[in-house]
Amino acid sequence: MPPMQSLVAAVTLVLIAAVLVQVRRAHIRVEYSVSWLGAGLALLAVTFYPGLLPRLANFAGLQDESLTLLLLVGCIFLFVLFRLSIVVSALKDNNIALAQRLAILEYHLSHLNEKETQRS
Amino acid sequence: MPTASSLQHTAALEAPNDLLVLIPAFNESACIAGVLSELWEILPGCAVVVVDDCSRDATAQLAEQAGAQVLRLPHHLGLGGAVQAGYKLAYELGYEVVIRIDGDGQHDPRDIRRIYDTLKETGVEMVIGSRFLPESSGYKTTFLRGLVIRFFRLMLRPILAQPVRDPTSGFVGVNRAALELFSRVFPLEYPEIEALVVLQRCVFRFREVPCSMRPRAGGQSSITLWKSVYYIVHVLLGVFVNILKMDVRRLGGR
Numbered sequence: 001m002p003p004m005q006s007l008v009a010a011v012t013l014v015l016i017a018a019v020l021v022q023v024r025r026a027h028i029r030v031e032y033s034v035s036w037l038g039a040g041l042a043l044l045a046v047t048f049y050p051g052l053l054p055r056l057a058n059f060a061g062l063q064d065e066s067l068t069l070l071l072l073v074g075c076i077f078l079f080v081l082f083r084l085s086i087v088v089s090a091l092k093d094n095n096i097a098l099a100q101r102l103a104i105l106e107y108h109l110s111h112l113n114e115k116e117t118q119r120s
Numbered sequence: 121m122p123t124a125s126s127l128q129h130t131a132a133l134e135a136p137n138d139l140l141v142l143i144p145a146f147n148e149s150a151c152i153a154g155v156l157s158e159l160w161e162i163l164p165g166c167a168v169v170v171v172d173d174c175s176r177d178a179t180a181q182l183a184e185q186a187g188a189q190v191l192r193l194p195h196h197l198g199l200g201g202a203v204q205a206g207y208k209l210a211y212e213l214g215y216e217v218v219i220r221i222d223g224d225g226q227h228d229p230r231d232i233r234r235i236y237d238t239l240k241e242t243g244v245e246m247v248i249g250s251r252f253l254p255e256s257s258g259y260k261t262t263f264l265r266g267l268v269i270r271f272f273r274l275m276l277r278p279i280l281a282q283p284v285r286d287p288t289s290g291f292v293g294v295n296r297a298a299l300e301l302f303s304r305v306f307p308l309e310y311p312e313i314e315a316l317v318v319l320q321r322c323v324f325r326f327r328e329v330p331c332s333m334r335p336r337a338g339g340q341s342s343i344t345l346w347k348s349v350y351y352i353v354h355v356l357l358g359v360f361v362n363i364l365k366m367d368v369r370r371l372g373g374r
Contacts, residue, residue, distance in 0.1 A: 096197055096308060100205040103193045107209060 001047070004066040008073065009047040016040040035083050039076045046072060135166035138216035139236055143170045143188075144202040145223030149177040152223050156186040159221075159229040166232075169209060170223065173202040179223070200308035207294075211303045219293040227291045231331040235293035238329050245298040245324035246315075248284070249291030249331030256330040268352060272313055275356075279363060280320050284328065287313045291331055298324060313355050317362040 001009070019036045022028040028036075046052050046069065057068040141159060145152055152170065159166060168188045172180035174196040183190050191209055193202060203220060210218045219235050221227040231249050238247045250256055252269070261269070272287045290312060294302065301322055307314035319326060 096201050099194050099197055100201065100208055103191050103205055104209050104212065107189070107191050 005047045012040045012043040035080045135163040140210045140215040140218045141168045142206040142220045143223045146173040147175045148223035149179045151225045153186045162229045171202045171206040200311040204306040207302045228332045244327045246326040247293045248328045250286035250328035251333045252285040253330040257332040314358040
């Protein structure tokens, strides 16, 4: 295996192991680990299956397999980051809506308490 | 048309029951009490909600001590998030008109009545207190900020199908229809310009009235060069996204 592929395989294995550890510790939710694990498995497939990378290079019209591998890594992680941007945006919207709702409910509650105090 | 300064009254005016004045505030402890006392001098008994955007200073406590209702956000949401929280509360409380002023004392509360009257008399959904109408009393802006405002004026002219002199003004009044809209959809970071495009999407109308703008009563502006650049890019993107959301069929039927 060329050194570039070996390096990518090693980094991918570390990545998969790290993701699994974080899932086990509940630092990453299972649904968000899927993108990373999918990306890792795709990279492992490319590095361990010898015929796949030349075919991909040929398909992309590239002479250099290492460059093809780098481009593939870039595309996969771009996809993962894109997906996470969507997740983060949705979470931020939900977070703002929740914060606003909480503030409004606290406002109503404090006024109810004031009215209750005045009545008693 | 009378000038902003000639319309200023020193005598107190009775505050309408259906009006709520909204003051989004973040670290405005130096000004907030003064803003509130001046407001109530002009409009005694006016309903006021200060939206405290999780200030690190005593803004919320000082506003409460001054007699204002305070909506305390649990964490910092930014201007748009704070204003929208206020709009949501005002809508739930049943107010017909909400006028937003800044918590730094730059907006003159004497102009509130003019915004309120214009909303009621014309039936438009939003009224902007404009610093740049010929009748507005002499507001001086920096060269860079003036350039940015001119750029946005030119950009918005074809989108809004009407000119707007002061698209970045934070002195804004809305009626209940716009309140309902903004409770659901409101730009969350730099709301003024994008809010105009949101209005346009719903074929709502706006009008500008002259207002006076004063120097900050205290504290420091958070605007820096980097933030200004980020502001331009962010607003351009926001406007573009809002244009993409426009319902062409509805606009065609205007």
